[in-house]
Amino acid sequence: MFQETTMRELNVSPVKMIAEDWALLTAGDKSAFNTMTVSWGGVGELWGKDVAFVFVRPQRYTYEFMEKSTYFTLSFFGGECKKELGVCGARSGRDIDKCKETGLIPIEAEGAVTFEQAKTVLVCRKAAFQDLDPAGFLDASIMDTYAAKDYHRMYVGVIEKVLVSE
Numbered sequence: 001m002f003q004e005t006t007m008r009e010l011n012v013s014p015v016k017m018i019a020e021d022w023a024l025l026t027a028g029d030k031s032a033f034n035t036m037t038v039s040w041g042g043v044g045e046l047w048g049k050d051v052a053f054v055f056v057r058p059q060r061y062t063y064e065f066m067e068k069s070t071y072f073t074l075s076f077f078g079g080e081c082k083k084e085l086g087v088c089g090a091r092s093g094r095d096i097d098k099c100k101e102t103g104l105i106p107i108e109a110e111g112a113v114t115f116e117q118a119k120t121v122l123v124c125r126k127a128a129f130q131d132l133d134p135a136g137f138l139d140a141s142i143m144d145t146y147a148a149k150d151y152h153r154m155y156v157g158v159i160e161k162v163l164v165s166e
């Protein structure tokens with residue numbers, strides 16, 4: 001069960017949450033969705049709204065769901081479920097049923113999908129996207145990440161609901 005809170009009441013480090021604990025990025029609805037592990041991204045303010053940023057390479061199955069969906073969720077597990085997140089970050093939903101494989105239990109949250117095991121969930125409405133343009137990479141080492149020229153698409157989502165497990 002989840003209860004609603006606000007970004008300001010969340011007493012956490014967003015860098016730790018994303019970079020160290022990882023998150024699941026999920027798009028679609030209960031009838032058809034996909035999820036994948038992310039550890040790049042952020043939260044902050046843009047256009048006068050609380051937002052989350054995620055970065056998705058075009059070859060991800062999740063990308064297709066991100067393109068089709070109005071909402072996405074970022075689900076955080078507080079450093080738990082690392083094994084399950086490892087699977088969701090190494091295998092594609094094109095090849096396996098990630099929920100069956102990991103035991104993660106999908107549940108609906110505001111029409112989008114999260115997981116029963118999540119500790120914190122950001123329900124986001126897609127507000128904008130932008131493909132990363134290598135012409136803007138000032139630090140040459142960034143290119144090391146893109147041997148395949150598979151530049152991420154950044155999605156900016158307005159955080160519509162913040163849920164925490166009871």
Ligand SMILES: Cc1cc2nc3c(=O)[nH]c(=O)nc-3n(C[C@H](O)[C@H](O)[C@H](O)COP(=O)(O)O)c2cc1C
Nearest residue numbers: 037038039040056057060061062089090091092093
């Ligand atoms: C810790 C970790 C973090 C990741 N972060 C991202 C990310 O921010 N963006 C991305 O496009 N892929 C990221 N990945 C890779 C995807 O999670 C991985 O390719 C996944 O299998 C894609 O699944 P899908 O094809 O079902 O969408 C990450 C993987 C791991 C293990």
